[in-house]
Every structure is written in structure tokens, then in C-alpha cells.
Amino acid sequence: MRKLSEKIQGIPPSATIEITDKARRMKKEGIDVISLSIGEPDFDTPGHITEACINALNEGKTHYESSRGIPELCSAISDKLNSENRVFTTPDNIIVSCGAKDTIYEGVQACINPGDEVLILDPSWVSYDPIVMLADGKPVHHPLDDVHFQLKDDVLEKITPKTRMLIFNTPSNPAGSVLNQDSLNLIKDICEDNDIIALADEIYEKLIYEKEHISVASLGDMHERTITVNGFSKAYAMTGWRIGYASAPDEIIKPMTKIQQHTISHPTTFAMWGAVAALRGDQSCVENMRQEFDNRRKYITGALSDMGMRTAPAEGAFYAYVYTGGNDIEVAARWLDEAHVAATPGTAFNTPGWIRLSYAAGTDRLREAMRRISELPE
Numbered sequence: 001m002r003k004l005s006e007k008i009q010g011i012p013p014s015a016t017i018e019i020t021d022k023a024r025r026m027k028k029e030g031i032d033v034i035s036l037s038i039g040e041p042d043f044d045t046p047g048h049i050t051e052a053c054i055n056a057l058n059e060g061k062t063h064y065e066s067s068r069g070i071p072e073l074c075s076a077i078s079d080k081l082n083s084e085n086r087v088f089t090t091p092d093n094i095i096v097s098c099g100a101k102d103t104i105y106e107g108v109q110a111c112i113n114p115g116d117e118v119l120i121l122d123p124s125w126v127s128y129d130p131i132v133m134l135a136d137g138k139p140v141h142h143p144l145d146d147v148h149f150q151l152k153d154d155v156l157e158k159i160t161p162k163t164r165m166l167i168f169n170t171p172s173n174p175a176g177s178v179l180n181q182d183s184l185n186l187i188k189d190i191c192e193d194n195d196i197i198a199l200a201d202e203i204y205e206k207l208i209y210e211k212e213h214i215s216v217a218s219l220g221d222m223h224e225r226t227i228t229v230n231g232f233s234k235a236y237a238m239t240g241w242r243i244g245y246a247s248a249p250d251e252i253i254k255p256m257t258k259i260q261q262h263t264i265s266h267p268t269t270f271a272m273w274g275a276v277a278a279l280r281g282d283q284s285c286v287e288n289m290r291q292e293f294d295n296r297r298k299y300i301t302g303a304l305s306d307m308g309m310r311t312a313p314a315e316g317a318f319y320a321y322v323y324t325g326g327n328d329i330e331v332a333a334r335w336l337d338e339a340h341v342a343a344t345p346g347t348a349f350n351t352p353g354w355i356r357l358s359y360a361a362g363t364d365r366l367r368e369a370m371r372r373i374s375e376l377p378e
């Protein structure tokens with residue numbers, strides 16, 4: 001047996017992808033599985049965005065470009081962050097990568113030395129730990145409170161002289177909750193007092209229903225120490241396009257750019273032109289999708305509550321996070337095997353006992369899923 005990378009062998013495969021694969025296998029066998037384990041909008045990319053991409057192809061925009069991304073897109077992103085998020089940045093402080101996932105990877109690689117601790121707020125998205133481990137960093141977890149899903153000051157116990165970065169995600173995948181001003185102020189104070197870099201994953205920013213989204217980089221001096229990550233996958237139904245971005249200070253953007261120069265070079269040129277159209281074009285497509293998700297959110301949280309199930313505050317993203325009061329892996333397996341409803345156990349997000357249901361599925365399928373779960377014998 002050839003000796004291969006022990007580091008990679010020590011990294012678990014993505015739990016969410018495993019469940020989606022099992023559901024897919026069952027479907028192939030002819031079983032009517034309702035997939036509520038998926039993390040992508042069930043809408044197609046709006047027409048004016050695909051059209052801009054096709055036009056770019058026809059116009060010969062098929063060549064190498066600047067490593068940080070085409071200037072037109074860096075400017076559009078910078079304008080968006082300045083006007084919508086009060087993150088005062090310039091096009092020179094923007095990097096465009098192959099999806100927010102790639103952006104997070106580059107951000108962590110750029111900042112972390114072996115043995116540095118990276119504080120991650122739970123429930124946490126499945127890729128944060130592996131990304132930190134790929135940089136030889138040490139993930140350290142701290143839970144949000146399990147009722148309001150906000151940050152409390154007991155987080156201070158987790159800060160050590162080795163804490164280099166804090167990663168969090170709002171609106172949250174998997175909880176659907178949104179961090180409030182108090183939680184974000186606490187993050188700001190912790191980062192400023194302890195010279196910690198914040199990596200704010202804001203990929204679900206546009207899918208928000210009951211609260212205002214606040215970018216931590218807009219608070220105090222946080223722009224000097226924040227990597228603000230966002231992208232096009234969720235807001236514009238562009239998961240397959242693989243376009244994400246970050247805004248960060250020079251000292252972080254430069255090493256991120258170096259990583260990009262020696263790995264992907266830059267995201268696909270004509271796809272970036274589609275992203276320009278997404279940001280510069282009419283935003284009603286985003287609002288229409290948001291409203292549809294909101295209707296589904298109201299339906300599914302109502303149905304779960306009627307079944308006596310407690311959920312995290314469903315304020316954003318497209319997930320209902322359900323407390324099972326039992327073994328989440330066994331409950332999710334039962335829902336899949338007996339009700340043919342695919343959901344993701346909270347263990348995958350470092351919060352055993354919970355289950356994530358994605359409502360990025362049509363209302364008829366959601367109704368059928370709720371019916372099947374409610375009819376399972378006790």
C-alpha cells in the first residue's frame with residue numbers, strides 16, 4: 001500500500017454529501033424520497049444572469065484574467081459592500097474565488113500557522129473544521145445558546161494566547177438563526193481585545209425574514225481584522241457557477257491572492273460576467289425567491305410546531321433546525337428509511353440531538369414530508 005497524505009486521511013468526508021448520496025441511491029431504486037437534506041435553492045439562475053454569461057462567451061471573454069477577478073466584478077462587489085453593508089472597502093481589497101467555500105479556504109490558509117487555534121461557533125457548517133485542519137490549525141468549538149442561538153460571554157473561557165481566528169456564519173446554516181447586535185458586539189470586543197481575525201461567512205445574507213443582517217466588519221475597527229465572505233450561490237441560485245468573494249485588509253488579501261495565483265488562477269472568466277449582471281442588475285429576482293422561501297418557512301415551522309417539535313429561531317437561510325430530544329443520527333435514519341424523508345443529523349454540525357430540514361423544496365413536497373413524518377409510529 002502506497003503511503004499517502006496522513007493529513008487528508010484524517011479529514012472526514014462531508015456528512016451532508018453522504019446523506020444526499022444515500023437518498024439519491026434510494027431514488028435510483030425507485031423509492032419516492034423527499035430530499036430535505038440539500039443546501040441549494042431549487043430555483044434556476046435568473047435569465048438576465050445566464051444571458052450576460054452567454055454574451056460574454058460570444059464576445060470572446062474566454063481568456064485569463066487578473067488573479068483577484070475581473071475589475072468590473074471587484075468594483076461591483078465593493079459598491080455592494082459599501083452601500084448595503086457599511087463595509088467600507090475598495091475594489092483592491094476584494095478577491096473573487098471559486099465559491100465561498102474556496103474563499104474561506106484561502107482566508108484560513110492565508111492567516112493560520114500550525115497549532116494556531118481557530119474558534120468556531122456551533123452549530124457550525126460542515127467544512128469549517130476540515131478547512132482549519134488543512135491549514136494545520138486547531139478547531140476549538142463554542143456553542144451558541146440552544147434557545148435563541150446567540151453568543152454569551154462564556155465564550156471568553158475559550159480564548160487562549162493561541163486563538164488566531166474566529167469563524168461564524170450568520171444567517172446560520174444549519175440553524176437558520178441570525179446573530180443579533182449584542183452577539184456581534186461581543187464578537188467585535190473579543191476580536192479587538194485579543195487581536196483575533198474574524199471570518200464572517202455571510203453567504204445567506206439575502207435570505208433573511210425577521211431580523212436585519214449586520215456585517216461585523218461594519219462595527220468599530222473590525223474592517224481592519226475581518227474577512228467578510230459572501231457569494232452568489234444562495235442569493236442568486238448560482239450554486240454551480242462557483243463564484244464567491246471576500247473583502248479583507250491588504251495584509252490578508254495579498255496572501256489570499258498569492259494562493260489563488262498558484263492554484264485556481266481565478267474563477268471562470270465568463271461566469272464572472274454573469275456575476276456582474278447579478279449585482280448590477282434588477283434585484284427583484286432575489287426578493288421573489290426570498291418571499292417564496294419565507295412562505296415555505298412559515299409553513300414548515302408551523303407544521304413542526306403542530307407536531308410538538310421545537311425549532312431554532314427560523315429567521316434566515318432555508319433551514320428549519322429541529323430538536324429531536326433523542327439520538328439525531330437514529331432519528332434521521334428512521335425518517336429516511338421509514339418515511340423516505342432525507343434530513344441531516346445535527347451531529348454533522350457539532351450539535352447532536354438536532355436535525356436540519358432544508359425547505360429549498362416545493363411546498364407540495366414539504367407538505368408530503370410533514371405528513372409522512374407525522375404519521376410515523378411513536
Ligand SMILES: Cc1ncc(COP(=O)(O)O)c(C=O)c1O
Pocket residue numbers: 039098099100101102125169173201203231232233239243244
Ligand atoms: C454556511 C455556508 N458557507 C459557505 C458555503 C459555500 O458556498 P459556495 O457555494 O459559494 O461555495 C455554504 C454552502 O452550502 C454554506 O452553507
